[in-house]
Structures are given as C-alpha cells and as structure tokens.
Amino acid sequence: MKRPKGKGSTYERGTPGFDDKVLATSFNRRDPGQRPSVLIEANDVLDVINAVKRAKRENLKISIVSGGHSWSQNHLREGCLLLSMARFNAINIDAEKSQAIVGPGCWGIDLDRALKKHDLFFPIAHVPDVCMGGFLLQGGFGWGSTFLGNACESVIGIDVVLADGSLVHASENENSDLFWSARGSGPGFFGVVVRYHLKLHPRPKFQGMQLQVFRMKHMEEVYHWADHIGKDVPSSVEFQFVMTPKAMGIFSPGIEVFAPVLTNSYKEAREAVSFITKGPLRKKASLTPPLIPISTTNMGIVANITHFPASAKWCTDNMWSNAPVEDLMPGLKRIAETMPPAPSHSLWLNWPSRAGKRPDMALNLDAKRYIAVYGEWFDDADDAKYANWATERMSELSHLSDGVQLADENLGKRPARFTTDANMIRLDNARAKYDPENLFNSWAGRLKPPSIKQPVKQKPKLFENV
Ligand SMILES: Cc1cc2nc3c(=O)[nH]c(=O)nc-3n(C[C@H](O)[C@H](O)[C@H](O)COP(=O)(O)OP(=O)(O)OC[C@H]3O[C@@H](n4cnc5c(N)ncnc54)[C@H](O)[C@@H]3O)c2cc1C
Incomplete structure (x- = not known):
C-alpha cells in the first residue's frame, strides 16, 4: 500500500x-x-x-x-x-503520560518509529502498513500481544462521528457502551473513528527472532510438540508455525517456526527461546540459526516481502481451537495437500488465552491456539481455482472450532461466532441506540442473531460542536 x-x-x-x-x-x-x-x-x-x-x-x-x-x-x-480515513494519520505522543492520540489512517510502522524516540512501545500489527483504523476495532494481535494483550486492550478512548453527525468521545467513563463496542466489534462498528487514544508501554530493549525450519515429513511431530509445549512458552515469545509450500532455507514444503521474542536483554531472550533451540525436535530441524537481533519493524518489513506480497490476490479464514491435536491433524494435512503455491501459507499460533484477564469489552473469545489459512495467487485465471480454498478448509474443521478472530475472517463467505451471544446482544443494543437507521454497513455476514433486547434510549454525550 x-x-x-x-x-x-x-x-x-x-x-x-x-x-x-x-x-x-x-x-x-x-x-x-x-x-x-x-x-x-x-x-x-x-x-x-x-x-x-x-x-x-x-x-x-x-x-x-x-x-x-x-x-x-x-x-x-x-x-x-x-x-x-487514510489521511487521518496524525500521531501525537505524550511521553510523560505514556499516552498517544493517533488517527485511524496511521500505519503501525509510523507509530512504532515515533515511539522509538521516546523508548515507548505499542503492540502494532505484524506488517508495517496495517492501519490503526481496522486493527484496533477488530482486537489486534500485535507484537508483544502475548504479554500486553490484544492491542485494543491498550485503547483508552476514541473520538467518533456518529450516524446523527455528532462528534463524541467515548471511554470507560463516557459513552461507555460505545467504547465497549469499539473494542472488538471490528467491521460491525457503527460510527466513524476519527481518533484513538492509546496507552503506551515501556519499549522492550531487545527485539529478536528465533527461527527453525522442518521438512513436511515431520509435520505430525512438530504440531504435537507445539501442542505439548502449550502454556509453557514464555510470554515474551510469540510461538508461530507457518506451513508453506516453499519454506525458508529448504525451498520445498515445510514448517517454519517463527518465534519473535521481546525482552530487555539478549541473554534473557536466548534463555526464553531455549525451549526451541534445545527442544526435543532440534535434531530433526533442517535449520536452527542462532537467535537473530532484529527490530519488530524490520521483522514486519521482511514478512511483507516473504509472506504478504502486496500485488497478490487473497483468500483467508481462521479459527480458534482447543481441540486435541490428533483431531486437528487430518484437517491440517488437507490444508498442506491442497494449498495454492507459495507464498500461500497457514499459521498455527500458540496463544496465551486472555480469558479472565482482559477488561470488559466486545472482544471476549479466544482459545489456546489460533489457526489461519492464507491462499495467495497472482493470475486472474486462477480465481476460480483458489477463491474458496480458505473457506473450504476452515469449514471442514469447523466442528473443532471455538469461533473466529476478527482479523483473518471472511464472514461474508463463512459467517462464524466471534464473540459470545451475550456480547452480540449488547452490540445489537448499542447499534440500535447509536445507529438506529443502520446507516453504517455492518459485518458482511453473521450467524442467526440472538434475541435482541429493547435498546436503551439515551442521548450520547456531546464531545464538541463542529
Ligand atoms: C498483510 C496483512 C497482515 C495483517 N497482520 C495482522 C496482524 O499482525 N494482527 C492482526 O490482528 N491483524 C492483522 N491483519 C488483519 C488486519 O488487522 C485487519 O484486516 C484490520 O481491519 C486492518 O485494518 P485497516 O485499517 O488496515 O483495514 P480496513 O480494511 O481499512 O478496515 C477494516 C474494517 O474496519 C472498519 N474500519 C476501518 N477504519 C475505520 C474507522 N476509522 N472507523 C470505523 N470503522 C473502521 C471498516 O469496517 C473496515 O471495513 C493483517 C492483514 C493483512 C492484509
């Protein structure tokens, strides 16, 4: 972009x-x-x-x-x-308060570079040009989300233009139902966010990446290991498995283990990733380079080049799952067998569930692992061949799914649960209050709505008159 x-x-x-x-x-x-x-x-x-x-x-x-x-x-x-809203890309940092106000058109990489000057940090998305607008409304898996939580947990306020043309501020204490909705409703949000108010975090002094690559013949062992190690992964490490037809270093089908690590020293980071470098599958790996010091910014730039080329056509879908790994295996194999050519890939992410840890907000669904599929192709002639690949693979696994994350979703093709029924009712009530005529387009698809309670009639508090 x-x-x-x-x-x-x-x-x-x-x-x-x-x-x-x-x-x-x-x-x-x-x-x-x-x-x-x-x-x-x-x-x-x-x-x-x-x-x-x-x-x-x-x-x-x-x-x-x-x-x-x-x-x-x-x-x-x-x-x-x-x-x-792409031109709303201003960034204002209050380093003393560890807070920032950013526009929805602000690129993650621009915020990160600005924060670096103040030794501050925010869990931006993994590739540089994802913007705050959609990322924060959807929840946001960012760098450091394994210990900082979803990026939306670090949103402390929003300024929104509503369906009646008023500009309002929303936070925990002001228009709190609007604020609650903004943190997790994603493409179903019913207003235009013009500014986000963010809480910032201390910048991890060391940022790096531990890599490991396996050939496909080790697939079963690799996923069993991923599953087994589960909760023992240190929170400073994001433990991802990327299955692809052309894995790094081996240039053939394989599984790339990507483990970004954010700590305060190289020593600490090396210790944190030792469960990989000294892990039980160490000898079966085709490649285990030493821990590489590399900033999250540069990791994102590399990911864009290697896995997310901008000129591609895409189909994606995802699922949360707590299912036993044995049950998932046939579906994972089918993903591997049917995957469109590289750089198509699928992701398995070990996720430290935020259940019971996150504040009350629309987003409240996750599981111990996240599986997503990304089909990529470049030629119009391949549209028919690949367009439904992601949806088909995730549909086949849907009986093992605990829901989807609004990030890699495709609700128009495969409506799925992304929050609890109780939260859907709250979202419907909030929409009925703030956008009674449904001026704003909502989710492209949704499961049958739960019964809707009468909306509360209450005028939103005006932030400023324009
Ligand atoms: C290459 C790539 C990498 C990605 N990496 C990650 C990742 O690391 N972590 C992650 O969590 N997600 C990731 N995503 C998913 C991404 O975060 C979501 O698609 C997000 O919605 C993108 O935000 P955007 O503003 O760039 O997109 P947009 O397409 O502009 O926004 C998506 C939707 O959000 C709503 N929206 C956007 N702006 C506003 C606004 N100002 N007010 C109200 N509603 C608005 C609209 O409904 C819009 O259709 C990635 C996506 C891609 C393509």
Missing part, C-alpha cells in the same frame, strides 16, 4: 478512473465486483460529518476504509458511500 499524498477528494461512480481509485483502497488485489456510489477521501472531521450527512440525505449506507487491509475487502459494498 502507499501512504496517501495531497488532499483527499470526492469521486463519483461512472467518472473516469473511479474503479481504479476504489480498488486501490484494498490490499487484496481481487475485484469483488461491488462498487460504491461515491468515494469520499476525508481530510478532516468536518469532511467526515458532511459525508455522514450526505449519506443520510441520499439514502446511502456508509462503508469505511482506513488502511484497506481487510482480507475480505469488507468496505467494498454495492451502492454505498465509501469513506476513506
């Missing part, structure tokens, strides 16, 4: 260059066919308010895009008003 330059503008459907402009908002190079009626690139809050008013006047639904990294291209809906 490219950072937007210059002032934003308004593009009407049917005018020259409209299609290109709309498709350029998406990281995924697929063309889903749907087109908005109008694309508005907002420059300031007044533009956002005017866009909301125009949508109401012209009876258009609103879709929002910030960084465009929704794999499912959630913002590309037929006949809507598409509001781009």
